[in-house]
Amino acid sequence: MILKPLKRFLFLVKLFVHICDNLAMVLLLDGKKTAKKLLDDLKKQIESSSLKIKLATIFDQKNPGSSMYVNMKVKKAAQVGIESEEFKVDESWNTDKVVSLVRKLNDDPTVSGILVQSPLPETVDEKIVFDEISPLKDADGLTAKNQGLLFQDSKIAHALPATPSGVIKLLNEYDFVFSGKQALVIGRSVLFGRPMSLLLVNRDMTVTLAHSKTPKETLIKEAKNADLIIVAVGKAEWFDLQDLKNSAVVIDVGANRKDSKAVGDVNFDEVSKRVAAITPVPGGVGPMTIATLIEQTYNLALEQKRRKISMKKAVITVVGDDKPGIIAAVSTRLSENQINILDVSQTLMDNVFTMSMLVDITKVDDKFQELQNSLKELGKNMSVSIHTQRQEIFDTISKI
Numbered sequence: 352m353i354l355k356p357l358k359r360f361l362f363l364v365k366l367f368v369h370i371c372d373n374l375a376m377v378l379l380l381d382g383k384k385t386a387k388k389l390l391d392d393l394k395k396q397i398e399s400s401s402l403k404i405k406l407a408t409i410f411d412q413k414n415p416g417s418s419m420y421v422n423m424k425v426k427k428a429a430q431v432g433i434e435s436e437e438f439k440v441d442e443s444w445n446t447d448k449v450v451s452l453v454r455k456l457n458d459d460p461t462v463s464g465i466l467v468q469s470p471l472p473e474t475v476d477e478k479i480v481f482d483e484i485s486p487l488k489d490a491d492g493l494t495a496k497n498q499g500l501l502f503q504d505s506k507i508a509h510a511l512p513a514t515p516s517g518v519i520k521l522l523n524e525y526d527f528v529f530s531g532k533q534a535l536v537i538g539r540s541v542l543f544g545r546p547m548s549l550l551l552v553n554r555d556m557t558v559t560l561a562h563s564k565t566p567k568e569t570l571i572k573e574a575k576n577a578d579l580i581i582v583a584v585g586k587a588e589w590f591d592l593q594d595l596k597n598s599a600v601v602i603d604v605g606a607n608r609k610d611s612k613a614v615g616d617v618n619f620d621e622v623s624k625r626v627a628a629i630t631p632v633p634g635g636v637g638p639m640t641i642a643t644l645i646e647q648t649y650n651l652a653l654e655q656k657r658r659k660i661s662m663k664k665a666v667i668t669v670v671g672d673d674k675p676g677i678i679a680a681v682s683t684r685l686s687e688n689q690i691n692i693l694d695v696s697q698t699l700m701d702n703v704f705t706m707s708m709l710v711d712i713t714k715v716d717d718k719f720q721e722l723q724n725s726l727k728e729l730g731k732n733m734s735v736s737i738h739t740q741r742q743e744i745f746d747t748i749s750k751i
């Protein structure tokens with residue numbers, strides 16, 4: 352008699368466990384929502400900063416994926432108040448031509464950030480192009496300088512590769528604990544796998560970086576022990592290993608198309624049944640990549656403004672009889688001294704040549720007098736008068 356209620360109770364417990372087992376208990380890591388939160392916050396900051404921010408994008412116009420992703424980035428940037436300028440390249444471009452374009456954008460003070468969308472046409476060596484971007488304008492964090500700072504786990508502020516950084520932000524949003532845990536990253540690209548594994552090592556994880564030459568048995572063994580599995584192999588629904596920790600978190604970095612639908616690198620239906628949390632595609636890593644790129648463009652604009660304020664400037668005036676070679680001689684002397692010309696104006700009145708230049712003397716600030724004398728001497732040799740003054744003097748005069 353006393354056994355009956357107990358049996359019934361045990362049956363209910365078993366039933367409950369069975370139902371829980373079969374319910375989709377997996378937590379979806381919502382990149383769309385997290386990215387929106389980040390961008391809403393950024394929009395407010397940009398509005399109150401009243402900065403004029405511009406992102407320049409370079410991409411292969413014939414690559415359908417690139418056009419689509421760049422369009423998405425441009426649209427999201429516009430929503431938070433960042434302007435874009437697009438530069439389309441095709442296979443008629445070689446590496447040198449793209450490098451010249453990047454250099455022009457580096458020197459353009461209206462451009463805050465540069466994004467080179469991968470892949471560029473086969474006629475262009477992409478890595479050379481990445482490294483030509485000024486680290487101060489590297490919105491996607493892919494230059495050797497910025498990846499080197501990541502390698503060093505440097506305290507110096509630097510842009511991070513946008514996709515792996517977006518993954519970290521998403522995991523943080525869900526309070527994922529990194530330290531001491533086991534990670535498996537599959538894919539060793541410069542854009543993603545390499546920087547991703549470093550970001551995790553820097554957060555005290557033990558990381559396995561697997562790739563196309565990793566034997567299947569190794570992959571199976573590593574996946575079984577991993578607390579965090581990140582898949583970036585570029586093959587639709589490729590990851591379908593069954594033997595996983597039920598506490599594992601799976602991040603799907605894939606951006607593939609199947610029957611014109613967006614699908615990831617993970618077989619979602621199979622894997623999501625066996626783990627604790629997973630990112631969906633669409634709506635996972637993709638939106639986080641875009642939000643991170645945009646946030647970094649804003650950070651670059653802030654840093655550029657800070658440097659502009661602390662920049663030391665001088666005004667150089669050249670007056671004398673017009674003769675060929677004056678401009679060339681002065682600009683050569685300036686570039687030998689690592690001085691950048693910020694602005695120039697020239698006039699010729701009754702054969703009297705006048706030129707004024709605004710220059711950046713930040714690098715030679717402590718040798719200002721030497722510079723003054725050197726230019727004065729140069730003027731004497733050409734029978735023109737060259738006068739150099741710090742710009743602060745003009746600022747003070749206009750205040751009086």
Ligand SMILES: Nc1nc(=O)c2c([nH]1)NC[C@@H]1CN(c3ccc(C(=O)N[C@@H](CCC(=O)O)C(=O)O)cc3)C=[N+]21
Binds near residue numbers: 420423468635
């Ligand atoms: N220098 C460089 N930086 C990149 O960040 C970069 C790149 N090159 N080359 C190509 C990949 C690809 N990529 C994506 C960004 C957003 C989505 C995204 O938001 N996708 C939507 C789905 C869109 C759809 O396909 O319908 C989503 O996941 O919700 C996808 C893919 C950035 N990439």
